[in-house]
Amino acid sequence: MTESQPDLECRDLTKDFDAFRAVDHVSFDVPQGSFFSILGPSGCGKTTLLRMIAGFQSPTSGDLRIKGKSMIGVPPNKRPVSMVFQHLALFPTMNIGDNVGFGLRQRGVGKAEIKTRVEQVLERVGLPHVSERRVDQLSGGQKQRVAIARCMVLEPDVLLLDEPLGALDLKLREHMKIELKSLQHAFNTTFVYITHDQSEALVMSDNIAVMNKGWFEQIGSPHEIYHHPDTAFVAGFVGDANKIDAKVTEVNGAMLTLATETGSEMKVEAAGTGLSVGQPAQVFLRPEAIALGASDAAAESTANISHGTVETVFFNGANSTVTVKDGAGHLVKVAMPQTGDFATLRKGDAISTRWLPKQARCYAVSGDV
Amino acid sequence: MGSDQSRLGFYLLLAPILLWLIVLIILPHVGLFLVSISEKIGPREYETGFDNYAAFFSEPLYWRTFARTAIMSIMATALTLILGFPIAYYIAKLTRGRTKTTLFLMCMIPFWVSELVRTFGWMILLRETGVISNILQYLGLVNGPIELLYNDAAIMVGLVYTSILFMVVPLVTTLDSLDDSLIEAGYDLGGTSTSIMREIVIPHAMPGIVSGCIVVFMLSLGNYLTPILLGGKDSLWFTGMIYTQFITRFNWELGSAFGFLLLGLSSLVVFLGLKFSGQSLSETMGRS
Numbered sequence: 019m020t021e022s023q024p025d026l027e028c029r030d031l032t033k034d035f036d037a038f039r040a041v042d043h044v045s046f047d048v049p050q051g052s053f054f055s056i057l058g059p060s061g062c063g064k065t066t067l068l069r070m071i072a073g074f075q076s077p078t079s080g081d082l083r084i085k086g087k088s089m090i091g092v093p094p095n096k097r098p099v100s101m102v103f104q105h106l107a108l109f110p111t112m113n114i115g116d117n118v119g120f121g122l123r124q125r126g127v128g129k130a131e132i133k134t135r136v137e138q139v140l141e142r143v144g145l146p147h148v149s150e151r152r153v154d155q156l157s158g159g160q161k162q163r164v165a166i167a168r169c170m171v172l173e174p175d176v177l178l179l180d181e182p183l184g185a186l187d188l189k190l191r192e193h194m195k196i197e198l199k200s201l202q203h204a205f206n207t208t209f210v211y212i213t214h215d216q217s218e219a220l221v222m223s224d225n226i227a228v229m230n231k232g233w234f235e236q237i238g239s240p241h242e243i244y245h246h247p248d249t250a251f252v253a254g255f256v257g258d259a260n261k262i263d264a265k266v267t268e269v270n271g272a273m274l275t276l277a278t279e280t281g282s283e284m285k286v287e288a289a290g291t292g293l294s295v296g297q298p299a300q301v302f303l304r305p306e307a308i309a310l311g312a313s314d315a316a317a318e319s320t321a322n323i324s325h326g327t328v329e330t331v332f333f334n335g336a337n338s339t340v341t342v343k344d345g346a347g348h349l350v351k352v353a354m355p356q357t358g359d360f361a362t363l364r365k366g367d368a369i370s371t372r373w374l375p376k377q378a379r380c381y382a383v384s385g386d387v
Numbered sequence: 388m389g390s391d392q393s394r395l396g397f398y399l400l401l402a403p404i405l406l407w408l409i410v411l412i413i414l415p416h417v418g419l420f421l422v423s424i425s426e427k428i429g430p431r432e433y434e435t436g437f438d439n440y441a442a443f444f445s446e447p448l449y450w451r452t453f454a455r456t457a458i459m460s461i462m463a464t465a466l467t468l469i470l471g472f473p474i475a476y477y478i479a480k481l482t483r484g485r486t487k488t489t490l491f492l493m494c495m496i497p498f499w500v501s502e503l504v505r506t507f508g509w510m511i512l513l514r515e516t517g518v519i520s521n522i523l524q525y526l527g528l529v530n531g532p533i534e535l536l537y538n539d540a541a542i543m544v545g546l547v548y549t550s551i552l553f554m555v556v557p558l559v560t561t562l563d564s565l566d567d568s569l570i571e572a573g574y575d576l577g578g579t580s581t582s583i584m585r586e587i588v589i590p591h592a593m594p595g596i597v598s599g600c601i602v603v604f605m606l607s608l609g610n611y612l613t614p615i616l617l618g619g620k621d622s623l624w625f626t627g628m629i630y631t632q633f634i635t636r637f638n639w640e641l642g643s644a645f646g647f648l649l650l651g652l653s654s655l656v657v658f659l660g661l662k663f664s665g666q667s668l669s670e671t672m673g674r675s
Contacts, residue, residue, distance in 0.1 A: 072575055094574045107572035111590035120586070121576035172576065 023086055025050045025208040026071065026176050031080035033066050040066040042232035043080070048176070048210060048225075053202050055219040056212045058229035059255065064212045067229070068178050071210065072101045085175050095124075100169030101178040105185060106161055108153045114140070114164055115149030121172040139171040140164075143201065158186050159194060166198075170205055179211045183218060195221050216256050220244065228252045250381040253302040260308075260350050262301040263383075266293050274380060276301060280346035284322045288380040298383040305339055306353040307377035310360055311370050321372040326350070328367045342371055423643035439644035449628070449645075456625035457652055459539065460607035463546040467554045467603045468596065470547065475558030475595075476588075480567070494555050502549060506616045509545055510536060513617070537619030545613040550606045554599040561595030562588070597666045601657050608653050625649055 024047040033041040040063040048054040056064045069075045071082060073094030082089045089097055100121075108117050118139060119132045127135070140146055143163040148156070156164065162182060169177055179198075183191045199222045202209045213219050219226050220240045227237045228251070236248040247253035254261060264276035264284070272289040276299060286301055293299055326344035331354075338354040340363060352371060354360055363369070426438040443449045478490050497505060512518045513535040523529045535541060565588065573583040589596070614624035625645070632642030661668060 074571060074574075094571070095577045095579065099575075101572070101575045103568045103572055105566070105568060107566065107568040109569060109572075109587055111587070111593075120573070120578070123586075124577040124579070124582055168576065 023050075024048055025085060026054075026210065027081075027083040027086075028071075029081040029083075031067070031070065031082060032078050033063075033070060033075065034078045039232055041070070041077070044229075044232075044234055046227055046234065046237055048208055050208055051206045052224040053199065053209045053211065053222055055223040055226045056210070056229055057216060057219040057226050057256070058212075058214065060214055062229045063232040064214075064229050065180065068101070068180055068210070068212050071176070072099055072178055073097045098175040099178055100172055100174040100176075101180065102162075102165045102169055102182045104180045104182065106165040106182065108161060108165060108168070110153050112153075113149065114145075114151050114153065114156070117153065117164060118149075118168045118171055120168065125172075135171055139167045142170070142204065143167045159190050159197075162186070162194060163197075163201075166201060170207065174207065176208045176210060179209060181213050181215075183213075183215070191218075198222060220256075228255060230255070247302070247379060250300050250302065250383075253379050253381070258305050258351065259302040260305065262303065262348070264299055264301055266295050266297050266299055269293065269295055273375065274299075276380070278346065278348065280348070282324065282344065282346045282348070284378075285320065285375040286378045286380045287375040288378075291380055291382060293380070293382055300381050300383055302379045302381070303350075303373060304353075304377070305351045308350065308352045308371050308373045310340070310342075310352055310355065311372060321374055323370055323372040324350075325368070325370045328363055328365050328369055330365060331363055340369075342369060344371075419643040419646055422639055423647055425640055427640060439641045440648070442641060443644060443648060452623045452628055453625050453648065453652070455623060456608060457656065459542065459546075460604055461656070463543055463550070463607045464600050464604045466543065467547050467551050468600060471551050471554035471558060471599065472592075472596075474551075475555045475562055478555070479559045479562035480565070480570075491559065494552055497548075498552055502612055505549065506545060506613055509541070509548065509617060513541055513544075536617060537621070539618070541617040542614050542622060542624075545617040546607045546610060549610070549613055550603040553602045553606060557595040557599040557602075558592060561592045565591045593664060593666060597661065597664050600660060604656060604660075605653055608649065 026048040028044055028046050031041055031044045032039065042063075044067060046054075056067065058064045066075060070077050071089075073089065073092060073096075077090070084098055109120065112120070115133075115136050118136045122132045122135060136149060137146070140148060143166055145160060145163055145167070148160070148164075153161065153164075165182065166177075183194055183198075186194060195218055198209075198211075202222075211219070211222065220243075223240055225237060226240055226243050228235045228243060230251050236243060236252045238246075238248075243252060243256055247256065253259055262278060262284075264278045266274055267277045267283070268275035272287050274286050274288055274291070274293060275283060276286060277283050284301065291299075324344045326342045329341040329343045329349060332339045332341070336356060340352045340354055340360070342350050342352055344350065350371060354363075423439055424435055424437060425433040426436045428434050443453075474494070478487055478494075482490060510517070514520070515532045515534045515536075517535070519535060520529075520532050524532065569587055569591075570583060573587050578586070609626060611624070611626040611630065614622040615627055618624065626649070629642050629645045629649070632638045632645060636642075657668075
């Protein structure tokens with residue numbers, strides 16, 4: 019076995035349900051000890067993909083290898099993977115110790131050894147001395163950790179997590195994100211995590227795959243996914259973005275000039291889009307990439323500047339935003355700088371917005387977006 | 388005023404169940420008990436005492452029939468559970484939607500006809516000139532007509548058949564409530580079909596198993612028609628013996644004592660069953 023052998027490899031994995039293709043030629047590698055997230059809207063096929071890795075569904079075609087061994091035809095109870103279910107699936111008829119020890123009992127490990135290993139793993143997830151308790155005596159966060167302990171005690175090669183944070187309240191979810199990441203780090207096990215919540219994926223992952231309609235739109239680090247989305251879907255799904263429909267009016271190397279239907283012009287720096295003059299395009303612009311300024315403050319000649327009025331102010335603590343209506347009537351969402359300079363902004367105030375051409379992303383309009 | 392009215396409403400609503408309990412259950416039992424402890428010492432002369440109960444223990448035929456009834460009922464209950472569990476598991480876990488409703492309905496349909504008719508159906512199948520005997524002869528497996536009726540096996544078949552629905556219904560209800568992901572989690576953690584059945588499915592289904600067993604046991608123990616019709620004259624079922632005391636022997640005193648012994652027996656077996664399975668009556672009855 020070479021060092022660089024990935025823990026999990028998927029090659030052209032496809033799953034058809036009758037006429038519907040749930041997973042469409044998906045290929046990816048997950049290196050040992052990394053945290054890999056599959057992010058996508060509900061119904062995009064991510065649960066089917068995870069269930070294929072766990073062995074509950076068999077792929078229509080393609081190969082799936084764990085530590086180099088093909089898993090096609092291997093039943094779930096013989097695979098070196100464990101799964102944390104969406105609703106955790108702790109056995110309510112057993113106490114915590116029996117729950118965690120279940121997998122070891124199936125392997126025929128001796129009673130005394132099960133006991134010590136269960137205690138050890140419960141200690142590692144920060145829940146010592148709970149073995150005797152019943153499942154319903156634990157809080158949501160504790161159950162989460164027991165579910166992870168129940169899998170980790172078997173020392174799986176890959177741990178699969180099926181949106182386990184979905185049922186928790188917001189505060190606990192924020193807390194568990196950090197905790198999951200540190201548990202993954204402590205166990206140094208490969209985690210494959212599926213979610214529809216982009217912030218979970220961005221915070222925890224080493225790599226993210228964005229999935230849409232059964233196939234992967236992009237695989238990359240959280241930074242790449244957020245700042246350099248490959249496709250319009252990724253740009254629109256991950257993070258907030260202003261979407262502007264426009265037509266290309268001029269191509270000058272990587273610098274494109276586009277005009278909206280109402281005539282407002284903008285410059286966008288986008289290499290390799292293959293766009294030519296006259297083609298329709300979509301421009302995605304992050305709210306935090308736009309600066310607010312007094313009408314005469316713009317000094318940079320290359321910046322796209324427009325003047326408008328404040329339409330609404332959404333106060334949401336550090337995530338407050340302002341909607342600005344420009345001269346042509348377009349609404350643009352802008353992140354409120356947290357320096358306090360614009361704290362007095364009110365509806366109807368005149369304001370100008372500016373952003374640099376390289377901060378926007380531009381994509382050719384494809385049929386299905 | 389308002390509270391008086393609501394109290395009146397409360398008692399009015401309570402009245403039917405109270406009437407039912409007192410008039411149809413408690414009063415007859417008190418009456419029976421009084422009859423069972425009166426000894427006949429001469430024409431229209433009675434004395435209070437436990438002679439009738441003593442007669443039960445001194446006559447081997449009585450207590451042997453009693454024990455036989457209990458053991459056969461327990462066996463019928465076990466057999467019903469063994470046959471009913473796979474059916475219930477199949478209906479609850481392996482089918483969904485329309486198929487599930489259809490299968491469930493098919494279990495119920497036989498119960499739309501009276502027990503008498505159903506038992507006669509079995510007689511048509513099992514008797515000497517019946518369907519099974521004829522088929523066996525036609526296939527050349529036996530030389531002459533064979534009598535399959537009037538033995539313990541026939542009684543057992545009848546008891547299981549009449550009570551299996553009462554096992555399947557509570558089992559389907561409890562198995563339905565078992566989350567599929569628990570079974571999947573069991574497989575995912577390396578469990579085999581047997582260990583998952585033993586450690587996850589059966590513990591979860593325990594309340595249903597116990598309540599189904601209680602109902603089936605009571606029905607078998609108190610069954611009169613099936614043992615008499617399928618077991619014939621020598622069936623020796625305890626309810627038959629009670630009937631004989633009341634109707635043919637006009638010995639109401641002994642019949643009442645038998646009735647109370649049967650009540651005691653069923654209570655004891657249910658109590659032991661609950662103790663043995665670690666379930667409580669309120670839990671099993673409340674959940675299914």
